[in-house]
Amino acid sequence: MMNKKYAPLFETMTFKNGIQLKNRIVMAPMTNWSSNPDGTVSEAEVKYYARRSNGAGMVITACTYVTANGKGFHGEFGGDRDELIPSLRQLATAIKEQGAIAILQMFHGGRQVPPELIPDGDVVSASNIPAEGNGKPEPRELSDQEIRSIIRDFGETTRRAIEAGYDGVEIHGANGYLIQQFFSPHSNRREDKWGGSLEKRLTFPMAVVDEVKRVVSENAKRPFIVGYRFSPEEAETPGITMADTLVLIDELAKKDLDYLHVSLQEFWSKPRRGVDDTRSRIEIIQERVGNRVPVIGVGSIYNPDDALKAFQTGVPLIALGRELIIDPDWVQKVLDGKENEIITEINKNNQEQLVIPDPLWQAIIHTPGWFPGIH
Template identity: 30%
Template sequence: MANLLKPLVLKNINLSNRLVMPPMATSASQPDGKVSKEIIDYYDEKSKGGYIGLIVIEHSFITQQGKASDKQLSVADDSCIESLKVLANTIQKNGSKTVMQINHAGNAAKKDVTGMEPVGPSAIANPRSKSGIVPKELSQHEIATIVEEFKNAAIRVKKAGFDGVQIHSAHGYLLNQFYSPLTNKRTDKYGGDTLGRITIHLEIIKAVREAVGPDFNVSLRLGASDYNENGTTIEDSKIAAVEFEKAGVDLLDISGGFSGYNIPGADKQGYFYPLTEALKEVVSIPLILTGGITDSLAAEKLLQDEKTDLIGVGRAILNDSNWAKNAIEGLKK
């Protein structure tokens, strides 16, 4: 059997294969962040036939201050739960499993979207933003509030019937901002070395795990390198990944930090594989690899060479809703 076709048990989730559709923002929610017909139709089309083992729903804001863009999905209050139930059920009845990604944009948020001043770990502008706006440094009391907001969002995800929840710490958003020395210059317990900079992550994981219980799947998307000489490196991520596993994370989804979902000059399929390969040496939980994978044979080779446990295919599935079907059927022959 081809590696991509092999099932995998992730705690409470029985995946039919190793193919993952990673989170990709549709910017198609209703103005208040609730699920729209357009979003239901989109995920219905992508999940038809259950050819994708796991679908990760696009990043959804946990609080108004952390909203990244207009028409971003919301998981910020209980009124979202009913429409999210429809979304989860739509995907599951098609045969795929689904988890929801929850996020706070931090200093990547804009006042004209949120109506509020952007915040961050330190008063340092986001390196990915051209605005140059300096955020307000979060107090410890405000950090405690954000931990609570992540917890409450995870509870809503579970109530909506999703198979798991994913905490977003990549692509230059708030948790990535705490993780990266580019934007975290704090001198309290939330700053300093790698262990200090992941304190907020560990508090969130603990709060989420206690809230959703031991049997619900909790994953984390980690921007495992900033690809910047002063930013995070794979050595930081080895330390972080070990701590995340200890804290109760069931699955790590590996991507870039302030480099975003790209690496400058990368052209090989699965270009984040040096990160997953290194992390596989230090953790026993499964890893998802993404990064420009457009060919099922390339995906198969990455699994065969044990670079990763699961393969995330984004743009190819975005551009062609039959990609997964063609890939899976092709490998069965």
């Protein structure tokens, strides 16, 4: 029987559109490098998600690209054309059959895209500024017409998600990809309506949100979730500061979104710059917009006490990423009062039992420090 102190994590939550989650645990979106070369979801990937979808209230997929030149990783599944709808449906069905709400995360990689993955190696971004680091390609600055086309592509991928049976989409405006590239003063040096001032750098992210919402209102026959993920700060100078992010989330909170999802490695991490505040970024964000839009917190949460402590900040949803890869039965163990049996370090001999596709498994065991237990 469940320890009563964890009961708050297992209360249902109803979004304002009426969709109900059975608990407050979300599977975070994580790249798995395991799709087929043609952009379809692989069998191994479907099994990996199904194995993790019977506990969490909501599962957010790895990102899918909305435009052919937005593919950010080897082994990434696509949402950029109608012939991929059956593949998208296969994944949505596998998640929902296990009892979770299925959310498709969608993005364009922008300047982070490996040139070999895209047509003509044509890497694009808000401006022709390469990402920091050795050997990063210099992107081509997008034209006004191309920007409008990519905005429509986000809408078209949303339509495909609706047709494929997803319960919602998450707009990936985090982790340095194209939407964030337009918001960032590092990557956006434009002087037209799409860049320059902070206000103009918001134009593209808000246009994507508006287009996605428009497509949902025209195509969804039942309630459909629209969330937005963002990274609160950038290390680069110039770069996004916590002050910039407070402006961003104020604008997003006006858009009638179903949730905002913070992208963090560490739940309790503190701001670098931009605010005079010693609290964690998530506490600052929750105080700023939490009464207007639900916030999902995430970052190095491994055991139920971690989750409970995070939940007590007031964020209504807690996302687990690496921990649900390490122990897919996390939720069930807490429910059964077996929280002392939860595994919090990856077992190098357990790939098959954990149903982890080989490309993801190879990345885990060959990246020391990423997962607990890999030194």
